[in-house]
Amino acid sequence: MxxxxxxxxxxxxxxxxxxxxxxxxxxxxxxxxxxxxxxxxxxxxxxxxxxxxxxxxxxxxxxxxxxxxxxxxxxxxxxxxxxxxxxxxxxxxxxxxxxxxxxxxxxxxxxxxxxxxxxxxxxxxxxxxxxxxxxxxxxxxxxxxxxxxxxxxxxxxxxxxxxxQVTGFDMNWLDRVPSVAEPRFVASVEAAENDLRNLGNYMLYPEGLSRPELKRPLFDMTVIFSANMNYDEGTAGPVLFYNEDVKKILDNRDVFVKPLQDKGIKVLLSVLPNHQGIGFSNMDITGDRAMIKNFAKEIYNAIQKYGLDGVMLDDEYANYPGGPEAEQPGRPMIQMGSFHFLVKELRDLMPVVEGQAWKDRHNLLTLYNIGPCSNSGAGERKWALFSNRFEDIKEGENGWTEDRMTKDQIALQSWVKNPDNQSVLDEIGQIKIGEIFDFIWNANYSRGDNYFYYIRGNSSVKTWIAGMDEAVAAEKFGVASFEMSLQFSEYGYLEHKPEYWLKQEWPNPSRLEALETTLKKQLDSEQKTMLVFNMQYVPENWKGRKLTNPYPTDFPYFMKKLGNKKQPVVQFEGTNYDTLISSYLR
The missing domain is CATH 2.60.40.1740 (hypothetical protein (bacova_03559))
Known part of the structure; x- marks a missing residue:
C-alpha cells in the first residue's frame, strides 16, 4: 500500500x-x-x-x-x-x-x-x-x-x-456538479468539543451500497469554529485570537487538517467577534481604512500560514456600541460599509480565478448570515445592510422609521442622509456582496428565506443581498442550516436538541422554522448548498450502552426531502476519534 x-x-x-x-x-x-x-x-x-x-x-x-x-x-x-x-x-x-x-x-x-x-x-x-x-x-x-x-x-x-493514502473512492468526485438533491454539505465543528478528523469519515454512497464505486466523502467543506476577532489596544484595531482548542488544530494541521484535504474536503476557518465592542460592521471607514485592510490581511495570512482553504465570517457576539454614549476608544458605532469594505478587501487578497476547478480552490470566502448587523432580515433589528437599500434608509421605509429604530440605527440613518457622505455611499453601492461571497448560509432558526423578497412601494423586490438574484442564490445561498447538537433523551437514546431541531413552528413562528419547512424552501428555490452546525462525536458505546449515531440517518433524510430518489446511504467508516469529549457526554 x-x-x-x-x-x-x-x-x-x-x-x-x-x-x-x-x-x-x-x-x-x-x-x-x-x-x-x-x-x-x-x-x-x-x-x-x-x-x-x-x-x-x-x-x-x-x-x-x-x-x-x-x-x-x-x-x-x-x-x-x-x-x-x-x-x-x-x-x-x-x-x-x-x-x-x-x-x-x-x-x-x-x-x-x-x-x-x-x-x-x-x-x-x-x-x-x-x-x-x-x-x-x-x-x-x-x-x-x-x-x-x-x-x-x-x-x-x-x-x-x-x-x-486515500483509497476506496474516485477523487473525480471533486469534479461533480452539485444539485439540489445532492447539495454541497458543509459541517461547522466546535473545536472545543470535537475531533475534526471524524468529519472525513462520513461517506456517501449516492446510489446506495449496490454502487460502491460511487462512494465519496459526504462533506465538501468543514469549518473550524472558531477563531475570534478581538480588539487590541496596542494596535488600536481588531486582531485574530485563537483559543487553545483552535490553536491545537492549527498548530497541528498535519494531524487534523491535512487528512481532510487529502480526501478533497475544503477546510475553512470561522472568524467570530468576541464581546469586545468590535466586529465586522463597526471598523473605521474613514481615511485609508487601515483598520479594515490590516484585519483583512491578518485573516489572509492565517489562511496561508495554516494551509487552509478559506474563511467563514460570522458577525455575532460583537457587542456593538448601542449608542454614542456606549462607544469605547477605537470602537465606533456601526459603520455603513464597514463589512462591505472588509469583504471586498478579502476578495482582492483571494481573487476568484476564472475557470478554477473546485479541487484547486484555496480562496473560499463565505458568510454565516445570522448576525443582526450583517444582513439578517429576521429577528429584532433587521438591518439588512448588504441589500444596499440606501433609499429605504434615507426615506424611512422597510423598518427604517424612527419610531422603530434603535439609537445606533438612527445614527447610521443620519450618516446615510448626509450629502457629504454620498461619494462613499456610491463606492459602497458598487460592492455587490452576493457576487463576491462564494457561499452565504442562513440559520433555519432565523428563517431560511431572507436572501429574497421585500416590498418597495407597490413592487416586490427579490433580494436582501445586492448581487444575488435567483440564479446566483441557487449556487451560493444555503437556505438550510441546522444545529446538529445532541443530547440524551429521558429514555437514554441520542436525539437532537429540540430547540435547534424544531418539529413545529412555535412558539415564535416569525423567527423559528421547522426543519421540513426549511428543506421545502431549499427544494423550491433549487439551492445547492447546505450548512450543518456542530457535528458531534458519537462513541460506539458509552457507559456500557451501545449508541446509534443519528447522523448517517439524517443526511439521507435531508436528500430525500430535497427530491433525491436514488436511495443514498451514509456510513461512518474509519477511526472514530475520541480525543475530545462532547459536552453532552460529560
Missing part, C-alpha cells in the same frame, strides 16, 4: 515541560550547537538540526551525532534507555507540550537502535542512525534517551504522522 506521510518540524520553547521521567532524572535541555558555542559536556544532537529536540521522519533513516564536550576528553560508551515506563512518561509529556492527546509511543518493533554508541578519547564526534521500518498509520512519537551508564547525555524526539 502506498502512503502519504506528513510531518512538521518544530523549534520549541519551554522544553522544560518535557523533562523528567522516573524520579525526574531527565534534564532534557536544548543541546548547544557547533556554531561557536562551547559544548562543555557530551551532547546528543541531530545532524540536520542541532538546536531542536523534535525532528520529523520523512521516510528515511535519521542521523544523530554524539559530540565530545570540551574538557571532557574521555571514552564514552552510551546506550538508549529502552525502559517502557520511561518512554511512556516521555510520550505523555510530549503530548502535553503539543497540546493534543493524539500521540502514541511507537512500538519497538517499528525501529532499530544501535546497541551502543562509542566515542573514543580524542574523537570529536560520532554519527549513528535510527532506522524506522514498516510504521503503521497513526500519530506517534519516539523518545530517544541516550545515557552513559546512569548519566543522561540528552533527549531527542522523533514525531511521526502517517496517514494512509
Amino acid at each position: 502506498k502512503y502519504s506521510i506528513i510531518f512538521s518540524l518544530y523549534i520549541l520553547t519551554g522544553l522544560f515541560l518535557l523533562t523528567g521521567c522516573q524520579e525526574e532524572t531527565l534534564v532534557a535541555e536544548v543541546p548547544q550547537g557547533q556554531d561557536g558555542i562551547t559544548v562543555l559536556t557530551p551532547k546528543f544532537v541531530s545532524v540536520k538540526d542541532a538546536s531542536s529536540m523534535i525532528h520529523r521522519w520523512t521516510g528515511e533513516d535519521l542521523t544523530f551525532e554524539l559530540l565530545q564536550g570540551k574538557n571532557a576528553d574521555e571514552n564514552i560508551k552510551a546506550a538508549f534507555d529502552t525502559d517502557e515506563s520511561t518512554l511512556e512518561t516521555m510520550t505523555a509529556k510530549f503530548a502535553t507540550l503539543k497540546g493534543v492527546n493524539v500521540y502514541k509511543l511507537l512500538e519497538d518493533s517499528y525501529y532499530d537502535l544501535p546497541a551502543s554508541i562509542q566515542l573514543k578519547k580524542g574523537q570529536r564526534s560520532v554519527n549513528f542512525q535510527v532506522k524506522l521500518k514498516d510504521v503503521p498509520d497513526g500519530t506517534f512519537v519516539l523518545p530517544l534517551v541516550l545515557k552513559d551508564g546512569a548519566t543522561e547525555i540528552g533527549v531527542q524526539y522523533v514525531e511521526i504522522v502517517k496517514n494512509a
